[in-house]
Each structure stands twice: as structure tokens, then as C-alpha cells.
Amino acid sequence: MGRGVAQLFAEQGHQVVLVDVADRILDSARAEIGREVRFARLLRPGTPTRVPEEVVGRITFTADLTEVRQVDFLFENTTENWDHKRALYCELDFLCAPGVPFGVNTSAIPITRVASATGRPDRVIGTHFMNPAPTKPTVELIRGHHTSDETLALIQGLLDRTGKRHIVVNDSPGFVTNRVLMLTLNEAIFLLHEGVSGAAEIDRLFKECFGHAMGPLETADLIGLDTVLFSLDVLCNSFDDSKYRPCTLLRKLVDAGLLGRKSGQGFHRYDTHRGRPASQRHETHRNDDTQESGDRRHG
Known part of the structure; x- marks a missing residue:
């Protein structure tokens, strides 16, 4: 998220200081921002043409x-x-x-x-x-x-x-958006955990029936499963209400380092270079998950 905010303001001509904890994270941010600016015209029709080097040049990357x-x-x-x-x-x-x-x-x-x-x-x-x-x-x-x-x-x-x-x-x-959204994501995870449906099917229902751009499990992967878990814990503790209790499957995936797009795998697998489902092939995590640990990519 931080790199996205930095890109947003650098694209508008602002000088930006982007601070993170390690040089390797900053190097990744620099490369990702350059790629996003380069492909902006393709991904965002109507976006003004910008020179990636100029946008990145407005950002000071520092630890x-x-x-x-x-x-x-x-x-x-x-x-x-x-x-x-x-x-x-x-x-x-x-x-x-x-x-x-x-x-x-x-x-x-x-x-x-x-x-x-x-x-x-x-x-x-x-x-x-x-x-x-x-x-x-x-x-x-x-x-x-x-x-x-x-x-x-x-x-x-x-x-x-x-x-x-x-x-x-x-x-x-949770404000308005996440107070509602986190309940939705958590309930979708419970449905997966209980074997009611697979991850791909849950997401398809929301996209094809409700016209959502992304399904709830894809959204959780985009946010980061660790962030979703932290958010649910905050809501559960703040309201002292069990309806925000995080699903045990969510805790399991976070413990396993499967955090979504940023780690290459969450409820779906991703091409870590583009942050998209790898070959559009969805992997389904159920309560009886038997995937080999060697197939898992960690961030």
C-alpha cells in the first residue's frame, strides 16, 4: 500500500520520501513502481503518458x-x-x-x-x-x-x-468500509473452511452474480491475509463481539506464511511478478488441505 501511495503522489509531480525497514523492500518498491507506471496506459485507459524514470526519480527510497x-x-x-x-x-x-x-x-x-x-x-x-x-x-x-x-x-x-x-x-x-468488508471476507473464509464451496467458486459467485470486480477471497489475498487477521482481531477486541472472530483457516494460512499476493500464495496462487493468479489457475484451500509444503512460496 505504501508504494502505491508514493506512486500516486509522485505521478502528480510531488517529491516523495518512501521509508521502509530494509533496502531489499525498497529495491522491490522501486522496481514495482517503475513497472506500474510503464504499464499504466494499458491497465488504466486514459491515463496520461508518464516516463517511469521521472516518476521514480521524484521518490527518495530510504530506510x-x-x-x-x-x-x-x-x-x-x-x-x-x-x-x-x-x-x-x-x-x-x-x-x-x-x-x-x-x-x-x-x-x-x-x-x-x-x-x-x-x-x-x-x-x-x-x-x-x-x-x-x-x-x-x-x-x-x-x-x-x-x-x-x-x-x-x-x-x-x-x-x-x-x-x-x-x-x-x-x-x-474499521470505519465504514472495513467494518463491513472484514465480516464479508471472514464469512467467505468460513464457507471455504467448512467445505461449502471452493475458493474459485466463491469468488465467481460474487463476480458473476453481484458484478463485483473481485471475489472476497481474491480481495483478502490482495489486502494481505495477515492484515485481514490483524483487522479482525482489532474489531473483535474493540467491540467485544464474537461475530468478528477470525476463522481458524485464516490463522493457519498466516502461520504458514501464505499471505496472498505479496507471498505468491493465499487462497489462490499468484505470479509474483504481476500479482495475478498464475496462469489463471486457482488453488483451493479446504479444511483437509494436503498440499505439499514444497509447493508453497513464502514472502
């Missing part, structure tokens, strides 16, 4: 968090883990200038909780980009308890200039 000192606006896209985020926001609050707003791209953690880890709660707002960020037309904006009108107007103007629409909602665990 040095102190580079955020120079930014005017910060978007955070780290893993959906509250302990990790809380520690990170303490660092970001120290490094960034006092007036810099923080856009929180979380799947389920309440924005007010994130803001509490900073000394600038009025400058913290939820910026829930959808994946892939450069192609999805709308961003869910979440007002925390202390989010100021000025901060909201600032991010709305920034998104307007990138051509993104935005819908403002109030703060709640």
Missing part, C-alpha cells in the same frame, strides 16, 4: 526514518499492529515539524487512538486509501475526535489535486 523531517505531509502505511504503530507515532511526532499533518492509512485501528500517541491530535486524520492506491478513485477520510477542520480541508485539497474523490466518516473501529 532512514529521520528523512521524514523534511516532509510537509505524512502518510503512514505500516502493519496493522497497535503496539508497532504506537511506538512509530512517538518517533514520528518527535521527528516531524509540529504543523505536519499525519494521514493514518489503517484498516481498523481507531484514528483517535492513533492520535493519542502524538502531541498533535488535531493534525491526525484517517486517510484510508484502497488498494491499489493509484487506480482506486475514492479515499475514505476518517475524522478522529480531535481532528481539526483545517486538517480535514488540507487533506481534501491535496486529494482533489490528485483527482481523488473522498468521503468523510466519523471515527469507529
